[in-house]
Amino acid sequence: MSRHLFRLAPLVLLLLGIAAMLMARDLTLGEFRSPGPGLWPFLCATLLALTALVLLVVDDPEDYEPWTRGTVGIGLGLVSLAVFIVLFQEIGFLVPAVLMLLVWLRLFAREPWRWALPLAVIGAVVFHLVFVEALGVPFPDDIVLGG
Amino acid sequence: MGILDGLGEGFSVALDPINILYVFLGVLIGTVIGVLPGLGPTATIALLLPLTYEIEPATAVIMLAGIYYGSMYGGTITSVLLRLPGEAASVVTVFDGHQMAMQGRAGPALGIAAVGSFIGGTVSVIGLILLAPPLADLAVEFGPPEYVALTAFGILLVTYLGTKHPVKALCMAALGLLLATIGQDAITGTTRFTFDQVELFDGLDFVAVAMGLFGVGEILYNLEQTEKAEQIKTRIKNIWPSRRDFRDSSGAIGRGSVLGFVLGVLPGGGGVISSLASYALEKRRAKDPTRFGKGAIEGVAGPETANNASSTSAFVPLLTLGIPANVVLALIYGALLIQGITPGPQLIDQNPDIFWGVIASMFIGNLMLLALNVPLVGVFVQLLRVRAGILAAFALLITMAGVFSVNNDPFDMWVVLVFGVVGWLMKKTGFEPGPLVLAFVLGSILERAFRQSMLLSGGEFDIFITRPLSGTIFALMAAVVIYSTVRGIRRQRRGRPAALYADQLESAAPGQDTPGAESEGTSWTPESDHDDATREVGPGERDGGGSTRVDIDRP
Structure with missing residues (x-):
């Protein structure tokens, strides 16, 4: 630098x-x-x-800390969050949530697919239940639920 | 309302089944995140702010307070077992706590920390009960100039006392004040800095800013640090300390309670400073200071008591004056604002359920923590197997869904993302988000009070000096600024680190005493002026070696 x-x-x-x-x-x-x-x-x-x-x-x-290879990863993570926000407004919570969790679990936690996939799906469904069903937050219409 | 009536009302609120559930949830979450490295109380409270929207104001504060003092318990566990402080206030516990664990006395170390924390918390609650009502009575008389003085004093102390670089912190505070002016001017209705964006007319949402800076920013920053898997090898047995342990540490617990209470009330104080101060005090009082760093139980009992006491007493300025003493309290302040309640001198009269309910819940919460911690330490330790990456993924999803739920507005999600990036960059460049958020919260109060003062005085600034109370506060502010500037210059001349905090850790750290070693006093407490031990803190001791950094903006 x-x-x-x-x-x-x-x-x-x-x-x-x-x-x-x-x-x-x-x-x-x-x-x-x-x-x-x-x-x-x-x-x-x-x-x-x-x-x-x-x-x-x-x-x-x-x-001032130097930029590392980890920084690139953070950049990718941020892009994934931005994509999540855009998709969330278009197609609802479930699909973007699964995708985002997958990206993060693979990229940062380095979980193998056999753990990452079920964790992502279960996580997304649980959050959907908590926010939409229990707390009554009006998420945008969800393509999975045919909204 | 008298104290007894108040407490009666408080317990009727706190013993409501819903509130019992939430205080339990609060202390449990607090303990868990205290154990987990990489997610401190500030980040957690920031992430959970949107959820408080859905519940009663008293319940919300009860839960958030539980998280705060619960995290002080949890941080101890990893300090003792792994030499890895789960949050910053437990850094000094590492010195003797981990030594005790190496000697096979991890149980008593954790036990005495839990008992000390309970006593410290309880003493502090009693102090809060006695101190808060008269202070609130006094504060009712405050006019705009006094509010200018108090808020400015709060911001100044947080920037000067709690940070490594006062100028950097002041710069961030200025940015926070500026960000607070975005939106419609409350007096004239003019829109300011909105760039014709309708979403900005109401100003930036506090929740989104706090979640971005603390939640997302901190998660990103921690992810970038190298991650190590932690293995617990220590077996924990005999949690309950022996009679001798109690005798050895009773003095430390007593002094820690008082010290923690006093330092917690002061703006800019809080857990980190009070635990450091307690360690230094115990070490100086000890007949044989060389025992410190080699497993002295007082070195665990004192700081752990003090950090819990201070996390309770920090509520005094918030509940009586409406001034948050540190960043966590600023977040709780924000949570109350969301609910339409402005904390201040009127809170006791207008919302006695909140004031007394929160106080009573602290009794219950501390009791729960004691009950939870002693038998369940082994279970909490298992949490360390959760990797930071997994935690980050789920925490971010909660953040995004949570911030949307506040206003059902995707714009807030972008605000979180932007401030997340800002918060991460700030951490990388050594700017601290604490002063920014505190100034952002206090900005509108400060501006309104300032403009009212100017109208009152006809544009003369002497209104701030001639009124006795605001004059005193401004005189104190001047003293703080002059003192720390002079010290900073002197320290730089001698080639010592300008960082206030590194110096404190250094002087508090155990090690071979070097008599006559030049050690400049540390400014955070009068007692430490003649601290006798100076030693370089090894990197492992300073940052715990894991993803947890010693970070002053986490109280």
């Missing part, structure tokens, strides 16, 4: 703070006697920008 790459995090925060300061100013600041809607966000954004500026200079590189 490049020697200064770790400064990226404070830099992002600094830019975020400055952007928020500009947007807060457009919301009208008012004055301290009669604060406008933008005054408080402006103060918070200023604090954010100032602290980020300090960090840009003084932050300790040791705080």
Whole structure:
């Protein structure tokens, strides 16, 4: 990792703070006697920008953990969660839940198929029973249940 | 309402069969997640927040409180048997607890921890009963400037006391305050930072933010760490400590109860700091400090008592002032807000069932924990066979289904995912999510109080200083800032780690005493100013070697 790459995090925060300061100013600041809607966000954004500026200079590189091969796995896991959310809205809970559990049990727990598959199916069904039947949460229509 | 009337009402709430069931569930879940590495009380409470939507407010808090103090019990088990603290507050238990296990005394170590925790918890409940009502009476007189002072003080103490890098924590607190302003301005109705997204008009949902940062973020972070299968070889027998064990540790339990109670009440305090403080205190008081680190039972009894006492007394500021003292309490605060109840000085009068019910349930919960732990330690240990990967898969599915159930809105699922990524990145870059969430919760109170104060004073800032109470609090804040800044600079000059926490662990860690070794006092408790032992903590002791990190944002 490049020697200064770790400064990226404070830099992002600094830019975020400055952007928020500009947007807060457009919301009208008012004055301290009669604060406008933008005054408080402006103060918070200023604090954010100032602290980020300090960090840009003084932050300790040791705080930053290197990216590993595990990171790639986490990325895949996140993609699987995003796919789950999209599918969940389209075809209901059961199928996406089984798929997500399968991905995670295979990828991260490294369970063999003979364990992963039953665990995923049973898990999805149990959660369906808990949330839909017991708690009455209106999940989107489920293709398995022909909803 | 008098204390006795209150307790009477409290027990009538707590002894309701439903509430008994939930306090049992709470302490059981708490113990289980305390044992399981990789899922702390903060993550668990965050993950279970949506479920509290479905139950009565008093019941919800009863269960969440049970998880919190239950996890303090559970963390002990893995500390003693595996040198692997299940949660951060049990880190110091490793030093002597594991030594006791190696000497074949794992049973008494766990037994005395359970008994000490019970006593600490009970003493703390009594303190809560005595301290909370007068404090609430005082707080009724508070005006907006006092609320500005108190909330700012709470955020400041959490950023300064409980974290490795105050500036980083302050930066996160600022971000939390900023995120809290998203949505419609409560006073003028102007929409702020919504980017014309209808979903954002009501602001970001607290549950989704907390679940993302703590639940998903922590799961992802732990997954990335290397995972080891753990084998328990220790046989546990004779859980009940001997009469001599009780005699040896009675002083430590007594002191731990008081210390834990006091440190728990302070904002930014909580389990980790109080257990460290208790260990340091016991070691200094001991006639023969060299026994510490070699299986001294006081080194288990004191810290375990203190962390339980503090997890109970941390409820004092929440239930009386409406200020959460640490992150777990911030989550419970959020759970109450979801139910439409704003914790504060009026809580005792307006919702006596919640206030007294929760207190009474703590008595029952502590009793249940004692009953559960002594005979069932062997069963809990088996939980360690569950691998983190399996746990993560199911926890994530609960998260997703759970957050949807709060508003039946898929948008919240995306919020969880985004904040999950943010939380994971924060952990990787050394930014702590605790101050962010605390500031996010307190942000709207702080803003409203600030704007009201400004209107009251006509834009003059001296309103914060001239009023006696807020003036005192601001003076304290200034003292904290100056003190820790000066210390930080001095420490950096001497080339010592700037990390507050590493230093504390170092000075509390057992080992050969090095007389005359230069050891700078640690700031978290006045007693530790002349701690005499300094030693490098080996990596195994510092992080337990497993997927559990010493992590200050877990109280």
